[in-house]
Amino acid sequence: MQQHSALGRVLAVAAAAALTAGDYFKARLAAAKQVKAKSSPADLVTDVDPVCERLIREQILARFPDHDILGEESTESGAEASARAAASRAGSPRLWIVDPLDGTTNFVHRLPLSTVSIAYSERGQVLVGVVYDPYHGEVFYGVRGQGARLAAGAAMRAWADSPGGDPPGERLRASATESLASCILATGFPTRAPSRTLATHAGFILSERVRSMRALGSAALHLAYVAAGRLDGFWEYDLNAWDLAAGVLLVEEAGGIVRGLADGRPYTLTMRDVVVSGHPRVADAIIEALQAIDGGGAAKGGGMANAHGV
Numbered sequence: 001m002q003q004h005s006a007l008g009r010v011l012a013v014a015a016a017a018a019l020t021a022g023d024y025f026k027a028r029l030a031a032a033k034q035v036k037a038k039s040s041p042a043d044l045v046t047d048v049d050p051v052c053e054r055l056i057r058e059q060i061l062a063r064f065p066d067h068d069i070l071g072e073e074s075t076e077s078g079a080e081a082s083a084r085a086a087a088s089r090a091g092s093p094r095l096w097i098v099d100p101l102d103g104t105t106n107f108v109h110r111l112p113l114s115t116v117s118i119a120y121s122e123r124g125q126v127l128v129g130v131v132y133d134p135y136h137g138e139v140f141y142g143v144r145g146q147g148a149r150l151a152a153g154a155a156m157r158a159w160a161d162s163p164g165g166d167p168p169g170e171r172l173r174a175s176a177t178e179s180l181a182s183c184i185l186a187t188g189f190p191t192r193a194p195s196r197t198l199a200t201h202a203g204f205i206l207s208e209r210v211r212s213m214r215a216l217g218s219a220a221l222h223l224a225y226v227a228a229g230r231l232d233g234f235w236e237y238d239l240n241a242w243d244l245a246a247g248v249l250l251v252e253e254a255g256g257i258v259r260g261l262a263d264g265r266p267y268t269l270t271m272r273d274v275v276v277s278g279h280p281r282v283a284d285a286i287i288e289a290l291q292a293i294d295g296g297g298a299a300k301g302g303g304m305a306n307a308h309g310v
């Protein structure tokens with residue numbers, strides 16, 4: 001990995017910002033929080049989420065004052081507004097895509113499973129991605145064309161503060177498992193009722209065909225774990241750009257694949273329904289299995305797949 005390149009400097013800022021925000025919310029896990037519902041009773045935000053986003057913005061803009069930032073907490077809430085914001089900014093020449101606290105429901109319930117997700121893109125192509133899990137002190141990061149790695153938080157902090165050599169960490173490789181029956185897959189339950197119904201049907205269908213299923217409550221953590229080969233695959237409906245961008249780069253750079261859940265199309269910053277896996281046959285099998293929902297709705301863009309409406 002070329003630490004002196006422009007992308008090396010972006011990586012250092014992304015890693016430092018992720019470490020600052022993640023360590024901040026980790027320290028607040030047990031404390032009393034103000035909790036509000038956003039677009040639905042299941043879509044929560046706390047007083048900590050916007051503080052984390054501010055910490056990240058300050059670090060990005062101190063180093064790159066002319067860069068654009070698409071952050072969850074500074075975007076109008078709700079799927080339609082989020083989709084519009086992603087569509088209008090996707091082509092930006094230098095865009096950071098930030099979820100300052102992915103796994104807010106876990107955070108509210110004091111479950112230590114939340115991440116920071118920070119991506120950097122140019123004209124729609126994600127070039128750098130960082131997902132930080134402060135509870136395990138794990139920094140998953142990748143640079144387009146240079147692979148994905150996992151580093152300890154302390155080592156990454158030392159490198160980001162003074163990026164003078166190669167960044168630390170072990171290379172990530174996604175799972176080579178081909179057979180669905182041998183897979184552990186993960187999914188998530190969207191905050192909107194129609195999408196959640198769809199996700200529940202999908203879970204029923206797939207749970208009978210796999211070794212086991214997980215729902216850890218952070219899409220970015222699921223993606224990082226697919227990149228690390230800890231999970232064989234992940235799918236979810238109705239995600240936002242900031243849930244996906246960094247983790248998608250990790251999966252791709254770890255040799256995995258990313259596809260649209262409805263039609264298998266390639267990833268773009270506006271994608272909301274996604275499937276990722278280490279081996280392509282697993283993603284194919286997930287897409288095929290979910291075609292059964294509502295007479296083919298998920299894969300053909302009709303029926304229940306349209307119920308979440310974006």
Ligand code: IPD
Pocket residue numbers: 044099101102103104105187188189190191216217218219220236238239243
């Ligand atoms: C949520 C998490 C969760 C996923 C939801 C997301 P947030 O993000 O990624 O795993 O199932 O769809 O909205 O709101 O905690 O940042």
Ligand code: CA
Pocket residue numbers: 099101102103219242243
């Ligand atoms: Ca999120």
Ligand code: CA
Pocket residue numbers: 049072099100101102103104
């Ligand atoms: Ca969030």
